[in-house]
Amino acid sequence: MSTLDNKINQEQLTPTQRTQIKRVPQRGNYEPQVIYQILDEGLICHVGFVVDNQPFVIPTAYGRVEDKLYIHGSPASRMLRSLLSGIEVCVTVTLLDGLVLARSAFHHSMNYRSVVIFGTATLVQDADQKLEALRAFTEHIVPGRWSEVRPPNRQELQGTLVLSLPLTEASAKVRTGPPLDDEEDYNLPVWAGVLPLQLISGEAVADSRLHTGIVLPKYVEEYIRK
Amino acid sequence: MSTLDNKINQEQLTPTQRTQIKRVPQRGNYEPQVIYQILDEGLICHVGFVVDNQPFVIPTAYGRVEDKLYIHGSPASRMLRSLLSGIEVCVTVTLLDGLVLARSAFHHSMNYRSVVIFGTATLVQDADQKLEALRAFTEHIVPGRWSEVRPPNRQELQGTLVLSLPLTEASAKVRTGPPLDDEEDYNLPVWAGVLPLQLISGEAVADSRLHTGIVLPKYVEEYIRK
Numbered sequence: 001m002s003t004l005d006n007k008i009n010q011e012q013l014t015p016t017q018r019t020q021i022k023r024v025p026q027r028g029n030y031e032p033q034v035i036y037q038i039l040d041e042g043l044i045c046h047v048g049f050v051v052d053n054q055p056f057v058i059p060t061a062y063g064r065v066e067d068k069l070y071i072h073g074s075p076a077s078r079m080l081r082s083l084l085s086g087i088e089v090c091v092t093v094t095l096l097d098g099l100v101l102a103r104s105a106f107h108h109s110m111n112y113r114s115v116v117i118f119g120t121a122t123l124v125q126d127a128d129q130k131l132e133a134l135r136a137f138t139e140h141i142v143p144g145r146w147s148e149v150r151p152p153n154r155q156e157l158q159g160t161l162v163l164s165l166p167l168t169e170a171s172a173k174v175r176t177g178p179p180l181d182d183e184e185d186y187n188l189p190v191w192a193g194v195l196p197l198q199l200i201s202g203e204a205v206a207d208s209r210l211h212t213g214i215v216l217p218k219y220v221e222e223y224i225r226k
Numbered sequence: 227m228s229t230l231d232n233k234i235n236q237e238q239l240t241p242t243q244r245t246q247i248k249r250v251p252q253r254g255n256y257e258p259q260v261i262y263q264i265l266d267e268g269l270i271c272h273v274g275f276v277v278d279n280q281p282f283v284i285p286t287a288y289g290r291v292e293d294k295l296y297i298h299g300s301p302a303s304r305m306l307r308s309l310l311s312g313i314e315v316c317v318t319v320t321l322l323d324g325l326v327l328a329r330s331a332f333h334h335s336m337n338y339r340s341v342v343i344f345g346t347a348t349l350v351q352d353a354d355q356k357l358e359a360l361r362a363f364t365e366h367i368v369p370g371r372w373s374e375v376r377p378p379n380r381q382e383l384q385g386t387l388v389l390s391l392p393l394t395e396a397s398a399k400v401r402t403g404p405p406l407d408d409e410e411d412y413n414l415p416v417w418a419g420v421l422p423l424q425l426i427s428g429e430a431v432a433d434s435r436l437h438t439g440i441v442l443p444k445y446v447e448e449y450i451r452k
Contacts, residue, residue, distance in 0.1 A: 018280065023303055043336070044320055046272040048283035054244065055281050057274035059320040059340050077249055094285040096270055096425065101446070104376040105364045106386070110269070114285050138331045142421070149416055150330040160332070178433045190375055191440050193432040195368070195450060199322065202422040207404045214417050220327070224421060 018118045019171040029172040032067070038115045038172055039064045042093040043141070043199075047071060049082050049089050056082075062091075063136030069117060069165045070124070070133040080161045083121045091117045091165060099195040102179035103188045109175065111194065117170040121163040133162045144219030244344045245397040255398040258293070264341045264398055265290045268319040269367070269425075273297060275308050275315050282308075288317075289362030295343060295391045296350070296359035306387045309347045317343045317391060325421040328405035329414045335401065337420065343396040347389040359388045370445030 012030040013019070021028025029035070045062045048055060058079050063070045069091060073080040083089055098111035124130045131152070138146045152160070179192050201224045204216055238256040239245070247254025255261070271288045274281060284305045289296045295317060299306040309315055324337035350356045357378070364372045378386070405418050427450045430442055 018282075023300065043325075044322055044338070046274075046283050046285075046318055046320070048272075048274040048281035048316075050276050050279060050281050053276060053279070054314050054344075055274035055276050055316040056244075057272050057283055057316045057318040057342065059272075059318060059338065061336060074249065088280050090274075090281040090283045092272055092283040092285060094270055094272070099269075099367050099427070101368065101371065102375070104378075104382075105360060105372065106376075106378050106382040108364055108367055108371075108375075110287060110367075112270070112285065116283065118280075134331060138334055141325050141334055141336075142327065145327065145334075146331065149328070149334075150332075150411055150414060152330075152332050156330075156332040178431075178435075185376055186435050187437070188376060189437070189440055191432070191443050191446065192436055193430055195430050195446070196428040197425055198428060199423050200426045201325070202424060204419055204421050205404075206417070206419040209404075209412050210418055211413070211415070214415055217417050220417065220421070 013168065013170060015171060016169055019116065019169055021171055021173055027173045027175055029174060032167070035115050035167065035170050035172050036064065038095060038113045039069065039093055040140070042095055045071070045091050045093045047079060047089060047091050049079065049087055051082050061137060061140070063133060063140045064167070065132055065136050067167045069167055070136055070162055071121070071165070072133065072137060072160050072162045074159065075161050077161070080163065083163055084123055084161070086120055089119060089121050089165060096197050097176070098197050100179045101192055101195065103181045103185040103190040103192050107179055107181050109179065111175050111177070113172065113174045115170060115172050117165060117167060119165050119169055121165045124162040124164050130157065130162050133164070134160070142220060142223050144217070148217060239394065239396060241397060242344070242395055245342065245395055247397055247399055253399045253401055255400060258393070261341050261393065261396050261398045262290065264321060264339045265295065265319055266366070268321055271297070271317050271319045273305060273315060273317050275305065275313055277308050287363060287366070289359060289366045290393070291358055291362050293393045295393055296362055296388055297347070297391070298359065298363060298386050298388045300385065301387050303387075306389065309389055310349055310387070312346055315345060315347050315391060322423050323402070324423050326405045327418055327421065329407045329411040329416040329418050333405055333407050335405065337401050337403070339398065339400045341396060341398050343391060343393060345391050345395055347391045350388040350390050356383065356388050359390070360386070368446060368449050370443070374443060
């Protein structure tokens with residue numbers, strides 16, 4: 001853990017008009033470590049932006065390095081080009097942890113952990129920072145992968161736009177635990193509880209063009225078993 | 227399958243300026259049955275809307291009935307109140323199917339199925355349609371649940387806003403299959419392939435206040451095993 005993380009760990013982000021959790025505020029959390037953990041466990045974010053008063057919500061991969069979230073794409077991407085113009089963005093990551101089955105239809109719910117980030121993305125122009133971001137994308141998919149694969153060449157680096165979003169205006173929202181039924185419903189003869197959900201990796205499917213003798217790397221094996 | 231579904235099955239939705247897949251267009255799909263299947267398998271959607279030129283992306287549950295997507299919430303919800311004013315909405319559902327490990331960092335990817343819907347949500351005021359939507363929410367979580375639980379009472383019905391979004395301007399985007407490496411990279415001694423991902427339910431956790439003798443219903447058992 002970096003010194004920066006240690007420092008930030010001591011404090012909370014200051015809720016703003018945009019990040020303050022209004023519905024069920026006790027589920028809100030503004031601790032960077034809670035926010036970072038959700039971002040690191042997630043694989044896909046949903047990027048919201050506005051073009052001509054029209055909202056767009058696009059799923060995409062991302063990477064985190066300390067207090068920055070990186071997204072990337074082709075210079076031809078409408079999303080990347082729109083964000084490049086310096087417009088406001090809202091990025092949301094949601095982990096679904098369980099289905100909450102209550103005794104009444106009304107109190108059915110889900111256990112989840114989500115993060116919502118507001119801000120303005122900026123283009124990463126520094127070559128070292130760009131490479132660090134690309135490393136974060138690859139390591140975010142499977143830790144250990146970056147050091148094994150062919151790194152980006154000059155053409156690929158030029159053909160990739162990387163945007164950086166500061167993790168300063170962000171909040172987490174977390175629901176855990178059992179269903180919360182109305183008191184009089186606890187006597188109903190209805191099964192109630194939680195079905196825990198987990199995104200799990202099945203057996204690795206080797207590429208059909210893989211040369212014989214290339215075995216599944218240990219870090220991938222560990223990723224599948226975890 | 228309803229007659230409506232059968233009818234729609236014959237045709238494609240007409241791509242609009244907003245739904246036309248521009249990046250990697252061969253991954254785009256405008257068939258209602260493909261779109262519906264993704265929506266039915268997903269559990270969470272990300273709702274994008276604009277307030278004062280600021281995008282918001284909020285995760286929430288949903289239900290589908292034929293060519294309508296329903297979302298719901300409390301009348302106190304900022305999201306619901308904003309959408310009620312008739313503003314444009316973008317709703318996105320993403321299923322993550324696999325991590326695609328290529329021989330180069332650049333060609334790492336993910337297998338996914340996503341749906342993006344554009345439109346304007348309207349308040350469901352008809353009592354029967356509202357109840358049908360609430361039934362869809364509960365059945366969407368675990369099929370078979372609605373007939374067992376206590377249905378919404380008058381107070382709960384009044385305390386729930388249900389919004390309807392037509393599934394007419396929508397598109398799906400799907401990536402499947404192995405990594406696509408640069409031809410010269412296929413000789414690298416790097417493992418490549420796909421790690422298939424699946425959202426799986428673990429063993430059901432019974433509510434601690436469950437009366438003894440109430441066993442796990444068969445439809446929940448089936449849901450877990452599937």
